Amino acid sequence: MSEIPLRRNRAQSRVLHRASAAEPAVAVGGEGCWLIDQDGRRYLDASGGAAVSCLGHGDPRVRAAILAQLDRVAFAHTGFFTNEPMERLADLLSEAAPEGFGKVCFVSGGSEAIESALKIARQHAVERGDLARTRVIARRQSYHGNTLGALSATGNVGRRRPFLPWVMGDVVHVAPCHAYRYRLPGESDTGYGARLAAEFERELLIQGPETVLAFLAEPVVGATLGAVPAVEGYFKAIREICTRHGVLLILDEVMCGMGRTGHTFACEADGIAPDIIVMAKGLGAGYQPIGAVLVSDEIARVIETGRLGLTTGHTYMGHPVACAAALAVQEAIRDDGLVARVREMGPVFERLLREGLGDRPYVGDIRGRGFFRGIELVADRESKAPFPAGAGLWKKIKEEAFARGLICYPGGGTVDGLSGDHVLLAPPFIATEEELALAIDRLGAAIDAALAATGLAAA
Ligand SMILES: Cc1ncc(COP(=O)(O)O)c(C=O)c1O
Known part of the structure; x- marks a missing residue:
């Protein structure tokens, strides 16, 4: 085998590639916020891939921990x-978690973790003799993973559509909390949050609360909407309704968790604790595949004293090398004070985004928390009308950004699952102010080039 990675076009490659490029770049190196390809080109990783590489690339402490294990x-x-x-790692997570989260189950990624969370929730109901509780309420415009259970809970129209005949029937979707798009004219944030919570409770009553197992939501919606946090008070109201009806609250922090928002757990900013927290991505920061499900002491007690034993399982759960890598990542984040850094630098990042992109006619909204930011693009700022879905603007932005040495995470279907474009930025927690500014500069140029290439004129 050659020492130098082969550059192959799609016809030559035997890999069923995900990347759409005719000749995918070959990743050969990573340093801090940068990835390097076979030709020595450097790419600023401003989205950590897909909100994964929170520690940056090539941290020697993680390398050493993997080798030692x-x-x-x-x-x-x-x-x-x-x-x-x-x-x-379980000690570290339960010490960092909200009070009363004493037990963790480790798997190999986000989708597996969501599947496990749903199965643990169901097992909890079964062990308690609450057999009628099967239904999951999730939200439209959400992403919970690609395996069939997680995809069933997902509210992302495009990602579900090819598999609709297979998705579980026992999932009901309610509205997302997306103030920029769906708060009514004249409605306050508090009023909007209360309206959504009332809608959720109405759905719960229609379904029959005794049949509902869990409510599943991303505290800050990632890939589907582009870093949309809930309005103040929304999750407090949801928490109260779930508790009153015996419905478990499962928060999907796969993308927004582990420090990305400036809090170790994203739900800290909403002032609530769920019953189950699901993590992945930033947990291992890309050094190893790993996901985790953190359960409340009450759920752990029911499972551990129950008849069934833990019924969710995978060959590679709790993999020693994956856990060693994640432990080293989380210790490095703790030792370097990186969550506090994200909290402090978050407003700087937001200011840079507003200064660099805020006045452009096609930027409808800039949002998010910490180092988890979204930019929604519109054809008209006043009406918030999106660009035509068929133009594929977001895909072109991804291409143009990559050509300019920038990795970002654009997405489509932002408005209703079909139309709308946004760009998600989720840089490593170590990104300097200069790197953040450079990313924004390159992104602006990429959007301009994509608009020109797709023939879309900004209003
Ligand atoms: C919020 C959320 N949940 C679950 C998943 C699924 O994680 P994975 O791709 O590791 O299976 C993702 C992936 O993007 C995600 O963003």
Whole structure:
């Protein structure tokens, strides 16, 4: 085998590629906020891939932890063994979590973690003899993963559509909390949040609360809407309704969690604690595939004293190398004070975005928290009319940005699942002010070029 990675076009490659480029760039290196391809081109990773690389690339502490674990043991099945990094990572997470979250289950990514959360919620109901509780209420315009259970809960129209015949019937979707688009004229944030919570409770009553297992939501909606937090008070009202009706509240923090918003857990900003928190992406920061489900002490008690034993399981759960990497990542984030840094730099990032892009006629909204920011693009700022869906603006932006050495995460269907375009930025927590400014500069140029290439004139 050659030492130098082969550059192959799609016809030559035997990989069923996800990247649409005719000849995908070959990643050969990573340093801090930068990725490097085979030709030595450097790309500023302003979205951490898909909100993954929160620590940046090439951290020597994580490398050392992975190698040290490989020298001890690479794999020992969790049906027989526990392992030290898994135990220590569970300690670290439960110490950082809201009060009363004492137990964690580790899997290999976000979708697996969502599947496990749903199964743990169901098992909790079964062990309590609450057999009628099967239904999940989730939100439109959400993404919870690509496996069939997670996709069933997902409210992203485009990602669900090809698989509709297979998705679970027992999921009901309610409105997302998206003030820029759906708050009524003259309605306050508080009024909007209260209206949505009342709509949720009405749906709960229509379904029959005794049949509803859980409400699943992203505290800050990531890929589908582009970093949309809920309005003040919304999640407090949802929490209260769930508690009153015995419905578990599951928060999907796969993308927005582990410090990305300037809080270790995104729900801290909403002032609530759910019953189950789901994590992935930033947990291992891309150094290893890992996801986790953090459950309340009450759920853990029911499962651990129940008849069934933990019924969700995968071969690679609690993988020692993945846990060692995630432990090193989280220790580095703690030791370097990076969550506090994101909290402090978040307003700087927002200011740079507003200064760099805010006056452009096609920028409808700039939003988000910490290092998790979204820019929604519109054909007309006044009416908020989106660009035509068929033009594929977001895809062109991704291409133009990459050509300018910028990795960002554009998405479509922002308005209703079909039309609308946004760009998500989720830089590593170590990004400097200069790197943030450079990313915004390159993004502005990429959007201009994409608008020109798609023949869309900004209003
Ligand atoms: C909020 C959210 N949940 C779940 C997932 C699924 O995670 P994974 O792609 O690791 O399976 C994603 C992935 O983007 C996500 O953003």
